[in-house]
Amino acid sequence: MIKQTEHNNEEILSLANNLRWDLGQNFHDQLMESIFANATTIAQRSVTTSKEKPLFSFDRALDRIVTSPVLGFPVMFIILAVVFWITVQGANIPSEFLASILINDIHPALKSFAGSIGTPLWLSGVLIDGAYLAMAWVVSVMLPPMAIFFPLFTLLEDFGYLPRVAFNMDNLYRRAGAHGKQALTMAMGFGCNAAGVVATRVIDSPRERLIAIITNNFSLCNGRWPTQILIATIFIGGVVPAQIAGLVSAAAVVGIAVLGIVFSLVVSFGLSKTMLKGEASTFSLELPPYRPPRILRTLYTSLIDRTIIVLWRAVVFAVPAGMVIWLVANISMGGESIAQIFINWVDPVAVIIGLNGVIILAYIIAIPANEIVIPTVLMLTVIVAGLTGVGSGSGVMFDAGSASATGTILTAGGWTLLTGINLMLFSLLHNPCSTTIYTIYKETKSVKWTLVSTFLPIVMGIVVCFFVTQIWRLFTGA
C-alpha cells in the first residue's frame, strides 16, 4: 500500500481548481448537452417508431382520469374503499373457520392432553392458555384479512397505481414544505412503516428526509389495518343497517387512512415551519406505464413476501405476549391480579380520553408489535368484565373468531361506539412499533429525532382522543 501524503492530495486538488478556472463556468452544462446529443444520435440510428398514431392510448386516457385535478382524489378514495370492502366482506367466514379449528377443537385437546400427562397448572396455563392461544388468535384474526388485502394492494402496485397516488399528493406535500417524494414514501408506509422509513433515502435534502421519516408513522401499516378493519366492522358497521354495514365500515377505514394523510401533511407543515425550517426542493416524478399485473405471480409473492412474513412476525411477538398476559392476569397481589390493579389505576385517566385501562395495558404489552393489540384487548376485556362462560378462566383467550362474537364481548366489557372510534384514532396515532423505532434510529443516527418520532404521534393521539371524547360527550350528554 502506498502511503498518501497530504501534500500530494492538496496538489491534486489545487491542480483541479486551476483547471476548473481555465475551463470556465458552463462546462458542466456543455458536458450534459454533449451526452444528450450523443444519445439522440445513437437512438435515431436504431429506433423507428410507427408513423400511425394509435387511435386510443389506454395509458393516457386512464391517467387523465386518475390524475385529474377533479377526479383524482375521489377515484383514489373509491379504489381504496373497494379494496377494504372486499377485505371486510371476505374475511369473516374464513376467520370463523380458523377460530373454530384452532380454538374450539385444538385448544381443549391440548388442555386435556396436558392434564393427562400431569403438567402443572401454571405451566399449561402459560404455554397453552397464554402462548398457544395468543398465537391461535393472531392467526385466526389476522390471516384472512391479510390474505385478501395484501394481494389486492400488490396488484394495484404492480399495475402502476401507486405513483399516481404520489402524483396526486405531490402538490399537497410541497405546499406543506415537504418533499414531493414524501408522497411515495408515505405510500410505501401503507405496507410497513419500517420499509417506508428506509425508502426516504430517495429524498436528497436531509431536512425533508427527516420530515418524511417522522411523519411516516401516520401511514397505517400492515399491523394496524386488521385492527382498523375489525373495529370498524364491529362498532361502525354495527350501528347501521346490515345491508350497508360492509360499505360503511370500509368507508370508515378509508376515513382513518385519509385522516392519517391529513395528519402527515399538518405535521409536515408544522415541522417545516418550526424545528425543520426550509423551502421545498423540486424534483421530477416519472409516471411509469401501466402494466398488466401478473396475477398469479402477484398472488404468490404477496402471500410469501407480505402475508406470511407479517403473520410470522405477529406470531413471534404474540407468543411471549400471550405468556405475559396470562401471568399478569393470574399473579395476584392482595386478592387482585396485576392486570386488574393496573387497569383500575389507569382507568380514570384513560376514560378522559375516551379509551379504557384495558386498551392502555394492551398497547403497553403490544409495543413490540402492533399486530397483537386486538387479541390482547379482547382477552383483558374478558378479565375485567368478569365474563363467565366465554373463556375457561382468567388469562384464557377464547373463541371470538367472528366479528359479531368479538363485538358481544367488547360491548359486555363496557365498550361503546365512542370507544371504538377512539381506538381507531389511537391506533393511527401512537408510537411506531419497535422495529420502526429501531429503523428510524439506524437511518437518522440521532437519539433526538428518534425520540421525536416516537413521542410526537403518541402525544397527538392523546390530544386527539381527548378532544373527540369531550366534544362527543358535550353533544350526546353521555
Place this chain on the structure above:
Amino acid sequence: MNTNKLDLNNCANCPVHNVGNLKKLGINMSDYDYVIALAGNPNTGKSTVFNNLTGLKQHTGNWPGKTVTRAEGGFEFNDSRFKIVDLPGTYSLLSSSTDEEVARDFILFGQPDVTVIVADATRLERNLNLVLQVLEITDRAILCLNLMDEARRNKIDIDVRTLSKDLGIPVIPTEARQNIGMQELLNSINEVASGKFICKPYRMKGKSKELNSAVGKLSQKIKREYPNIPNSNWVALRLLEGDQSIIDAVRTGELGNIKEVKRGITKEELQEEEAV
C-alpha cells in the same frame, strides 16, 4: 406483429441455450468468480431481472425508486459463480442523492466485472444518457434492453444489431417479466466476464478540446498518486466539476481505499477477491 418476438423454443438446440447450466444460488454463496452490477434508470425492471437470475424474491413494484439500497445475490452458470448486485435506479451518475451515490460508487469503485445496464426499450433515448455515462467509467458492460413487449405494443421498433454496433457492447432484448431473453443475457454476461467478448465501448464525441486536455492532465496526476484506482479519467472529471464527496475523498486520502470502504467487505473477503 409477432415477427420479432423473442421465441426461445426455436433455438433449443443452440449452444447458447443451456438452461441446465444455470444454478440459482440465492444468497447462499461463499465465494464467487465474477461480480455483476445491475444498473439502470428507475423502473426499468432491474429487480425483476435480478430475481430471474438469482431465484430470489426481492419485492418488485411498478414504481420508480423502489430499490434504495443494494441487494445482492448469486448464481452459477457454466461452472462460474457470479455475484450479482442490484443497484438503485438512477437517471445519471452526475448527481448526489444518497440512492444515486450508491449506484455511482459501486460502478466507480466496486469494479464489477460486468455492468449490466437495464434500459426501458420504450424510452431508449433517455435511457442512453445513463448508458453513455456508464460507458465512460467501465469497459465491460452489457445493455439489457428490457420491456420489449411494451415497445412492441407502442409500435416502437429497435434495430438491436445497429445499436450494439454503435455502442460497442452486447445488446440483449428481454422481457424480464415473462422471463424471456434471460438465457441470452446470461450467456452474454458469461462471455463478457470471462473475456471471450471484448467490448469496444462508444466514447462520447463532442467534448471540447480544452476539457479533454484538462481531464488528461489531472488524470495523470491522480494515477501517479493512486496507481490502483480504476477510472482516473472519471475521477478527474468529477474533480473538475467540483463534486464535494470526491474532493473529500482525495483530501483525506480515502480515495486509495474507497473500494473496500464503500463495499463494506471484510479483509478476508478482499484478499480472497484479490486472489481471484
